[in-house]
Amino acid sequence: MQKKLVVYDCDGVLFDSYDAVFAYYDFVCESFSLPKIDRNDRFMAESAMVKTNEEIINLLTDDKNLVCDILEFAKKQNFMKFIHLMKPEKNILDTLRKLKEKGVLLSVFTNRGSSLKYLLENFGMAEYFDFTVNSFDVTKPKPDPEGLYKIFEYFGLSHDEAIFIGDSMNDYIPAKETGTFFVAFKNRLLDAPVIYDHLDILEML
DSSP: OOOOEEEEOSBTTTEEOHHHHHHHHHHHHHHTTOOOOOTTOHHHHHHHHHSOHHHHHHHHOSOHHHHHHHHHHHHTOOGGGGGGGOEEOTTHHHHHHHHHHTTOEEEEEOSOOTHHHHHHHHTTOGGGOSEEEOGGGOSSOTTSTHHHHHHHHHHTOOGGGEEEEESSHHHHHHHHHHTOEEEEESSOOTTOOEESSGGGGGGGO
């Protein structure tokens, strides 16, 4: 069936956000005298890139009262102070423009929170996306497929009319659970086809 919708993950797909994400969590840890996330700790490093802010903060400390304090602190922070560290992936704007010219619908499904809106606006991407789902728009974040179902319902489309582009198992799992065609970006994930340039998606529609 012809693909009418392309759903993107945000961090690691639309953007190389590694430096910005770690700068943010370094700031949080410094503010509460907590050890910074060890970049060499694979579990923590990967978690920082794919989990929600609340999930990551719960990994930083076992003190539930402190978690509540950090979450309140985090709500008052402006991600814009780290936005200069975000790097749009190569050819992403050109790809989004060409997809829109073809009449393809575009969406974002991410575990990033409310900063998604400002991020897309700051880098001139907001105009291309018809609908977005962040971690505050669902009761269960990725890898739960709730966000994908919400996107399909919004557009009135079925899973076999869509492509989901992600870079982690947090993306692969909801795609597989919904039967959505999944494309891995710059990361080999089980049986998923992988692309290294966003323009390559034009050949998969």
